[in-house]
Amino acid sequence: MKVISKAFGIHPLTTEDICMEETREKVELFRTYYLVCFRSFAIQPHMSARERRTRQGSEAARRRSNFGRKGDLVPVNMYLVVFRDGVLSFHFQPTPHPANVRRRIRQLRDYVSVSADWISYAIIDNVTDAFAPLISEIEDEVQAIDTEILEMHSDMLRRIGECRKQVMSIMRLLGFKADVIKGFAKRCNEQWEVAPRSEIGLYLGDIQDHIITMVQNLTHYEKLLARSHSNYLAQINIEMTAVNNETNDVLGRLTILGTIVLPMNIITGLWGMNVLVPGQEAEGLSWFYSITLGLIIFGLGCYFAAKKVYGIAV
Structure with a gap:
């Protein structure tokens, strides 16, 4: 990191943020570049209690027949150092976003002007789009829970808890992205020397709309899950009361x-x-x-x- 910082003239504060894995999402402007901190995610397979305690053993996921069987969402910090002539990206876990952007560049290079600002936008857009399939799965699961809540399945409470856990994990990852993109797009229109041009600001506004829509959907799903949770517990109480009355x-x-x-x-x-x-x-x-x-x-x-x-x- 010291060699890279010296070769590209990266400010020590940027180097410190990257090495310390700064978790706050932000955009910072420097003399010759701007830094974008953006969080993606990786799916970590479920491990047994013993493996979690010892942090050893296999990484294989436990078999699950319901929602959330793939694993837990683990935040992955991505750092983009955007110069006028190129982009340096840093991440400490494997992530598919750079490869996806390179594939997108190969497909669109005859139609768009590929610049460093456009590459940074494409990476941010790819990170945002990665949340869409998860939210779609959550929507299907919430609808299934809301439909089956009155049938009293034995694993319904676990399904609700798992779905709410997934919703809160995604909301935590999406929490400040809209504010970061809003501030980023604002600087595009203020004619900063190293900030992207206003054309990229339009793309960033589209990303902001996607993020706001995702957060609104997740908030709605959380309310539905909270209602389903209350209905399920109320139904359990009613059945327990009926059993107690019969016993009495x-x-x-x-x-x-x-x-x-x-x-x-x-x-x-x-x-x-x-x-x-x-x-x-x-x-x-x-x-x-x-x-x-x-x-x-x-x-x-x-x-x-x-x-x-x-x-x-x-």
Whole structure:
């Protein structure tokens, strides 16, 4: 980096920002160039808890059958040092944006005037366009969740959490891009010596519109997910309340049944082998029938009393 800075006359502040991997997105004008800090992303495969703790092991992604199976979004800082005659780009992780821009230049070199300012715009535009497929996936997942929320799938809460996590990750990456592009486009119209020409400012305005639209869509999706989350939890509470009511009803019936049967057990339990049973010396089964009939009448009386007082049908 020291050799590159000396060869191209890069200011020490720019060198420090690049070496320290400055995360704030910004545009800074210097005497012979301007610096653009812009954040892209890379998809990091999911790892097990043990691999996350030790930071070792395979980079293979865990199998997932739902949204977010590819992995987590990891910010990738890109730094563009734009001279009048060329562009230096710096990034500390592999990223496809420079190769995509070179492919775009080969396709459009007969139709547009390719300058250093246009290359910087093309890289920023490619970084912005990379978010579009992710937002499209989020839109499909949000619509699926909103449709299936009332069907009570067992993994619905995890799907909502995963989708909200993805939305917040993208919103964090897109957060300040609109302000950076707005300030960048403004300087294009102020006739700074090293700033891009006004024609590039029109392209930058188009990028700003895309970013604002993406952020607005993500905000809308977050509201839908929050509503789906609340609806799902409310439905769980309703079902748990219904289950608790059924359990309380069964316990109430068992309690009443035990209350009715317990006195009968006390009465019949006193007549063991060593206790004189009423009517034991009498002939016939009249005493037995009388005692049995009395227990039946007692049980029926308790049943109707419970039904009248508590409204419970045993």
